[in-house]
Amino acid sequence: MIEEITILPGLDKTGCKENFTYITLKAGETISIVGPTGSGKTALITDIELLAQGDTSTRRRVIINGEIPADEIRYNPAMKPIVMITQNTKCFADLTIEEFLHIHARARKIPDEKVILETIELANNFTGEKIKKDTKVTVLSGGQTRSLLIADAILIGAAPIILLDEIENAGIFKQEVVSLIQNAGKMVVFVTHDPVIALLTKTRIIMENGAVKNVLYQNEPEIRAAQNLLELDKKIGNVREELRAGKAITFDFLAVNFA
Amino acid sequence: MKLVIIAGPPSAGKTSLTKQIVKRFRDEITIAFLKIDVVKAFEDIELRKEFGILTKKIYSGDLCPDHAGVMVLGDAVDWAEKSSADLLIVESAGLCLRCSPYLNQGLGIIVLSSISGIHAPEKMGAMVSLADIAIITKIDLVSQAEREVFIQKIREVHTKIILMETNALQGNSLNRLYNLIQNSPDINKDNLVLKGNPPLGTCTICVGKKEIGWKHHFGVIQKLDGQIAEYLYRGE
Numbered sequence: 204m205i206e207e208i209t210i211l212p213g214l215d216k217t218g219c220k221e222n223f224t225y226i227t228l229k230a231g232e233t234i235s236i237v238g239p240t241g242s243g244k245t246a247l248i249t250d251i252e253l254l255a256q257g258d259t260s261t262r263r264r265v266i267i268n269g270e271i272p273a274d275e276i277r278y279n280p281a282m283k284p285i286v287m288i289t290q291n292t293k294c295f296a297d298l299t300i301e302e303f304l305h306i307h308a309r310a311r312k313i314p315d316e317k318v319i320l321e322t323i324e325l326a327n328n329f330t331g332e333k334i335k336k337d338t339k340v341t342v343l344s345g346g347q348t349r350s351l352l353i354a355d356a357i358l359i360g361a362a363p364i365i366l367l368d369e370i371e372n373a374g375i376f377k378q379e380v381v382s383l384i385q386n387a388g389k390m391v392v393f394v395t396h397d398p399v400i401a402l403l404t405k406t407r408i409i410m411e412n413g414a415v416k417n418v419l420y421q422n423e424p425e426i427r428a429a430q431n432l433l434e435l436d437k438k439i440g441n442v443r444e445e446l447r448a449g450k451a452i453t454f455d456f457l458a459v460n461f462a
Numbered sequence: 463m464k465l466v467i468i469a470g471p472p473s474a475g476k477t478s479l480t481k482q483i484v485k486r487f488r489d490e491i492t493i494a495f496l497k498i499d500v501v502k503a504f505e506d507i508e509l510r511k512e513f514g515i516l517t518k519k520i521y522s523g524d525l526c527p528d529h530a531g532v533m534v535l536g537d538a539v540d541w542a543e544k545s546s547a548d549l550l551i552v553e554s555a556g557l558c559l560r561c562s563p564y565l566n567q568g569l570g571i572i573v574l575s576s577i578s579g580i581h582a583p584e585k586m587g588a589m590v591s592l593a594d595i596a597i598i599t600k601i602d603l604v605s606q607a608e609r610e611v612f613i614q615k616i617r618e619v620h621t622k623i624i625l626m627e628t629n630a631l632q633g634n635s636l637n638r639l640y641n642l643i644q645n646s647p648d649i650n651k652d653n654l655v656l657k658g659n660p661p662l663g664t665c666t667i668c669v670g671k672k673e674i675g676w677k678h679h680f681g682v683i684q685k686l687d688g689q690i691a692e693y694l695y696r697g698e
Contacts, residue, residue: 280613291604310610310617
């Protein structure tokens with residue numbers, strides 16, 4: 204069981220030691236990593252994903268439940284307690300969706316055959332144009348690929364820690380994904396530029412120059428700000444879906460959405 | 463002296479991996495490096511300039527590069543030992559998939575890029591199935607799920623292989639490899655043997671005959687539509 208993971212400091216881009224003693228993330232917690240592009244956000248979640256032991260470019264170390272993880276946990280997908288959704292929106296494997304998921308289920312030692320179709324069904328909740336099991340993964344769009352990979356991470360990866368790298372810029376139904384993941388009782392780490400996601404997480408890690416600059420905890424006004432932004436975000440989402448569907452914005456639409 | 467033989471298709475990241483190994487060990491031990499290639503190779507000059515280690519290269523030219531490797535490896539071991547090297551790294555050309563350059567001693571490493579195609583591990587035969595370690599490179603270019611699908615494919619070809627994933631340019635998460643190199647026993651140069659079987663080769667095409675058609679050739683070759691019983695063709 205994963206109770207907590209601890210990040211030990213590494214080096215910033217200039218080779219100076221990071222200014223914290225350790226950061227502990229607990230099971231069930233939601234965390235966001237924010238900061239300008241190039242500040243080291245992706246490097247930080249990659250360290251967590253690889254369970255770095257001073258052997259990545261940042262020299263950080265990641266400890267599970269107070270112990271150095273065994274090689275098997277680091278290198279065997281079936282033992283790995285972490286799933287990660289990267290920014291990649293392309294699959295290169297010459298496989299159908301069904302074959303891809305089958306092999307991944309074997310890699311993660313998931314014997315249940317039902318999980319394949321369930322994963323496709325879940326992916327279809329996140330994407331506009333539906334995907335089918337006998338489509339090749341190489342022809343999926345960026346948004347479809349990410350929807351599939353997110354569904355795969357939830358049902359086949361099925362790990363207690365889930366890392367998401369800029370989930371907002373895939374053109375998928377972000378709210379659905381976020382609420383589903385937040386209610387799953389997992390430790391969730393979002394790398395994000397999205398204020399809604401950042402404000403909804405309990406812990407915010409601020410990055411700068413390749414290093415952790417600060418760690419902040421969600422406060423009362425931020426919770427209120429998040430609620431307001433959620434409303435706004437829904438409205439933006441409604442307009443987006445209208446436009447995507449080829450409709451024009453009408454007075455009726457205005458009255459319903461912006462009264 | 464320890465021996466590491468690195469194989470894998472072109473552009474998989476063999477040289478980047480070699481550089482990481484050299485960076486890790488060059489302050490502690492003496493390293494010698496041999497590159498075997500067919501037409502052109504720059505790795506020896508690059509590594510000598512960057513790290514000041516002992517390097518050599520050999521062009522196989524008209525000879526198959528794995529064949530060339532077998533012929534010169536004995537000399538290379540002598541050279542490295544005379545130069546008091548503690549570790550000899552041999553980087554193969556990584557071309558033909560019939561053979562593999564690994565020996566009965568030392569470590570055999572296959573380097574595969576995670577974007578090299580899902581069926582690559584199966585197609586690569588002995589280069590994968592006789593390796594001790596597989597290093598998957600360029601993992602920053604694909605999703606975690608796809609990495610794991612690729613790893614699973616390799617495991618299904620070679621269940622006991624030790625797998626590691628890295629971004630070889632940065633050398634991420636290679637501690638396990640360094641430990642394996644550190645703990646690998648010294649080689650005994652009087653008992654070095656190829657792990658795999660070399661190809662059958664008594665073929666007239668291989669010795670340079672250019673004429674087209676069966677009547678000009680003999681050797682161990684198969685007809686295009688040959689039945690199983692005619693598998694071994696010995697000339698007309």
